[in-house]
Amino acid sequence: MAVAELTIDLAALCANWHALSSKSHTETAAVVKADAYGLGMAQVAPALAQTGVRQFFVAACEEGAELRAILGTGPEIFVFSGHMEGDTALIRDANLTPMLNSIDQMLRHVEALPGHSFGIQLDTGMNRLGMEDAEWRALREIALAQRPALVMSHLACADAPDHAMNPFQLQNFTDMTDGIDAPRSLAATGGILLGSDYHFDVTRPGIGLYGGLPFAQARPVVHLSIPVIQTRDVLAGESVGYSNTWIAQSPTRVATIAAGYADGLIRAMGGDAWLCHGDTRCKVLGRVSMDMIGVDVTELNEEPSALDLINAHQTVDTVADWAGTIGYEILTSLGARYKRRYLPT
């Protein structure tokens, strides 16, 4: 078999949710947008629901409708992008709660679906989504009279605990929402770790559930094992891979493994990346190809049948560092070609 095996540990995922949940006294939701950060909403969401998650967040109504079909009635499903044109039927039929981002969205929602639940998203400085202060002030009394299910905002720099943006946004959010009856939410994974001032009534972790930074204590959720297709010996002076970027200085045993940039192992990680065989680390040689990578297995005493790229020792964040990106991007890039195996809760 020449496809890599991606193992997703649902027990570790649920343990991460409980660990993040125990850091606050609030309701802890779960963010499962982008197919649960690439790990599979169809498997991830039921595991989370079963372990106690009652509120879920997705990016788009289409994702929300898919999630509703998976979860059935019961859990609340919030949609960050709010009520866009064309969303009305999905919102009604799947019983979604759009986070309204503007006066336009508010008008669209109350006209199309009067009495249907909604939330409000406020911009507190990130300038990405949500009503600005002036817009909110104009709408506030009307909106609050319709009893929003949630009022939320999002932090831009929560992964940097000492960043001045955090207290700045906290102050803005507090000024904009103090005294309202509706439940409030400000913190994603990073915000949970900033402490109780940031927790309000609902927290919305995503990346921490899936084992990524900034939740450094997370249990690893993802394991990626890549089969070796072929091994060969190269002599000093011979090259490996496209464009001859790696040239052997001494005799080297090279394994060609069956995954590449088409599987989300982005080319940029190239020369800095390592694979693991037990406790031995094996260096990537030359360029990452579309479906293959060359690896130095000279140090191994046996012919490996597979090598690990992601495991308990090198996480999605380690791989992200090699590629100059973040764990979020590695997770959401994980390819469709992998054989996926889910360890039960």
Ligand SMILES: *Cc1c(COP(=O)(O)O)cnc(C)c1O
């Ligand atoms: C993606 C997202 C989250 C989850 O963030 P993590 O950093 O993955 O915990 C929460 N809220 C909003 C608005 C988001 O876009």
